[in-house]
Amino acid sequence: MKNKIITIDGPSGTGKSTVAKEVAKKLGFCYLDTGALYRGAALAIDLKGSNIDDDSRCREILSSTTIKLIKDKIFVNGKDVSSEIRSPRISNLASRIAVHSSVREYLVEIQRSSSLSCSVVAEGRDTGSVVFPNADVKIYLDASLNERARRRHKELISKGINIGFDQVLEEIQERDHRDKTRGVAPLVVSENAIVVNTTQMSIKEVISRVLKIIKDNLAFASWDDGILE
Ligand code: DC
DSSP states (O other), X not given: OOOOEEEEEOOTTSSHHHHHHHHHHXXXXXXXXXXXXXXXXXXXXXXXXXXXXXXXXXXXXXXXXXXXXXXXXXXXXXXXXXXXXXXXXHHHHHHHHTXXXXXXXXXXXXXXXTTSSSOEEEEESSIXXXXXXXXXXXXXXXXXHHHHHHHHXXXXXXXXXXXXXXXXXXXXXXXXXXXXXXXXXXXXXXTTOEEEEOTTOOHHHHHHHHHHHHHHHOXXXXXXXXXXX
């Protein structure tokens, strides 16, 4: 049977990661966090002290860097950097290297190859529009800017990162703008994507809604209704 591909795109703070991880677990699919690859690449480039806005220099550094996603952990040159990549600094740098077409081409290859060995729930900005245009089910999660900033602020504080709400809101706004207006693979609602606005929803409700969408749209021979509970 052909591997299935489900894509979940949207801006930050919509619950993509938590939802994609849980949905993958329930379906027994692999989980592909494409943002973690951009973050890992940004960290590698930052550690070299290089100019993050120089496309060819970024690509050159990546040629001598190994970036691996193993389940929900990311390794850069063999080191587990899963926590390190979640800082506000790396969020900003990841969005900046994501405008470079050569960086995107390199990371898209890694993303596509991960779908060869298993069915996948992929999440990011362009997984439905560019990485997997023929995905079986495409979902786009959205939420108001204020609510997304509230969620992200809470998450950062719980990780011991001392940052004000206004700063988080400003950074998200800046990142949204860059991710939506860049020349290559901008964040868009891709064709055939089903949009879910999560502003007023709990994470549990979003997971149920997404599973229901998958059930209704995926020819999945071994669907077990227990998955929806
Ligand atoms: O999903 P995230 O917050 O971990 O992503 C970090 C940045 O990486 C995001 O601001 C833009 C970039 N990104 C991208 O351009 N394309 C993707 N598919 C995933 C992330």
